[in-house]
Amino acid sequence: MSVSDLSVLELRALSKSFGGVHAVRDVSFEIGKGEFLAMIGPNGAGKSTCFNMINGQLAPDSGEILCEGRSIAGLAPRDIWRLGVGRTFQVAATFGSMTVIENVQMALISHTRETFRLWRPAASHHRGRALELLAQVGMEEAADRPSRELAYGDVKRVELAIALANDPRLLLMDEPTAGMGAGERHGLIELVKRLVVERGISVLFTEHSMDVVFAFADRIIVLARGRLIADGDAAAIRDNAEVREVYFGTGKTFALSASQGAKA
Ligand code: ADP
Ligand code: MG
Numbered sequence: 001m002s003v004s005d006l007s008v009l010e011l012r013a014l015s016k017s018f019g020g021v022h023a024v025r026d027v028s029f030e031i032g033k034g035e036f037l038a039m040i041g042p043n044g045a046g047k048s049t050c051f052n053m054i055n056g057q058l059a060p061d062s063g064e065i066l067c068e069g070r071s072i073a074g075l076a077p078r079d080i081w082r083l084g085v086g087r088t089f090q091v092a093a094t095f096g097s098m099t100v101i102e103n104v105q106m107a108l109i110s111h112t113r114e115t116f117r118l119w120r121p122a123a124s125h126h127r128g129r130a131l132e133l134l135a136q137v138g139m140e141e142a143a144d145r146p147s148r149e150l151a152y153g154d155v156k157r158v159e160l161a162i163a164l165a166n167d168p169r170l171l172l173m174d175e176p177t178a179g180m181g182a183g184e185r186h187g188l189i190e191l192v193k194r195l196v197v198e199r200g201i202s203v204l205f206t207e208h209s210m211d212v213v214f215a216f217a218d219r220i221i222v223l224a225r226g227r228l229i230a231d232g233d234a235a236a237i238r239d240n241a242e243v244r245e246v247y248f249g250t251g252k253t254f255a256l257s258a259s260q261g262a263k264a
Contacts, residue, residue, distance in 0.1 A: 006033050007068075008170050008202045009054065009085070014063035014073075016049050023049040025226040026063070031170065034200045036193055038213045040237075041223035042246060047206045050223070051174045054204070055087055056080040068169075086168030088159055088176055088192075096148035100139060100158055103147055104130040107165035133161040136195060153184050160192060164199075171196065173205035177212070185209050189216050214238070222246070 007030040016024045024046040031037050039047050052058040054065060056077035065073040067083050081087075095103055108126035134140045137157040142150065150158065156176065163171060176192070177185040189205075189212050196203050207213050213220060213234075220237045222230040224246045230237055237243055 007031060007066075008033050008035075009068075009204070010064075010066040011050070011054070012064040012066070014050070014053060014065065015061050016046075016053060016058060017061055022226045024053070024060075024223075027223070027226075027228045028063075029221050029228060029231055031202050031204055034197070034202055036196065036203050036216060036218045037205070038217035038220045039204060039206050039223060040210075040213060040220060044225075045223040046226040047223055048174055049226075051172055051204070051206070054080075055085060055172055081166070084167070084169035086163050086166045086171045088163040088171055088173045095155075096146070098147055099144050100147050100150070101127065101130050101134065101143040103158060104133055104161050104165055107162040111166045130161075130165070133164055134158070136164070137161045137191065153180060153188070156180070156188055157191070160188075160195070164195060168201060170202045170204065173203060175206050175208070177207060177209070182209065182211075185212050186215070 009031040010028075011030075012028050014024055014027045015022070027046070027050060039050065041047055049058065053060045053073070056072070056075050056079070059074040063073070064071055067080070067085060070083070072080050072083065072085075098106070105126050108129055112126075131140060131143060134143055137160050139154060139157050139161065142154065142158075147155070147158065171192075173192070177188055180188065185207070186209075189207065192203065192205075193216050195201075217234065219231070219233055221228060222237060222240070222243050224242075229246065230240045230243050232240070
């Protein structure tokens with residue numbers, strides 16, 4: 001089987017400009033089945049623009065996005081989501097007004113395409129499955145608490161359960177650990193990785209902590225000024241001269257010693 005037979009998503013020469021700013025230029029890469037892929041790069045490198053083209057929030061100026069061989073560039077976000085491209089950490093505006101388990105039940109109802117007319121606040125729809133998902137993210141005890149009362153890190157865990165309720169083939173996570181401390185970051189990404197590996201879900205994520213990236217990513221792609229400048233495993237990225245240059249250039253260095261990030 002060739003690499004492309006195994007790829008869940010493929011970007012081909014994707015480009016997007018905003019006025020005179022080439023946010024993403026000619027970016028090509030593939031995400032393999034079950035792969036845990038980190039996208040890194042300084043602020044303004046074009047990471048979020050890439051994510052937003054993949055999830056349908058933005059239409060590319062040129063290039064192609066293939067989801068299991070099918071072109072999805074320019075499709076509506078909902079249609080892309082239906083094809084199994086999930087996003088974490090984008091909760092509904094109504095999140096706070098529901099209990100923890102109701103939020104997961106809503107996601108399950110939505111995933112199974114039941115109509116919202118079936119929804120009743122005290123409904124037992126999918127309660128068992130929702131509890132199972134909450135248990136997997138360590139939030140079972142909080143099932144019947146109002147979501148608005150949750151601590152920030154716990155909201156992230158519930159958001160993960162919601163994303164998994166949609167049974168995605170690919171999860172997109174743009175800065176999932178934003179606002180978290182070092183220990184919490186590590187914990188969340190470790191949890192995500194454990195749960196997606198079990199399910200064979202591919203992940204594309206951005207993360208500022210290079211310790212976390214080097215510890216968990218199967219592969220790393222690096223963007224700088226809209227261009228993809230490197231694509232490889234942790235060792236290859238650490239040793240890449242252009243990558244080091246980009247990070248030194250921003251005054252931000254990362255795990256350049258062999259001891260850091262050696263944890264695989
Ligand atoms: P990153 O996520 O890597 O920090 P972004 O994709 O957010 O980078 O931004 C890439 C470049 O595109 C930046 O120069 C940014 O200012 C610009 N940009 C992003 N979104 C918009 C927008 N909606 N309108 C104008 N410029 C934008
Ligand atoms: Mg961004």
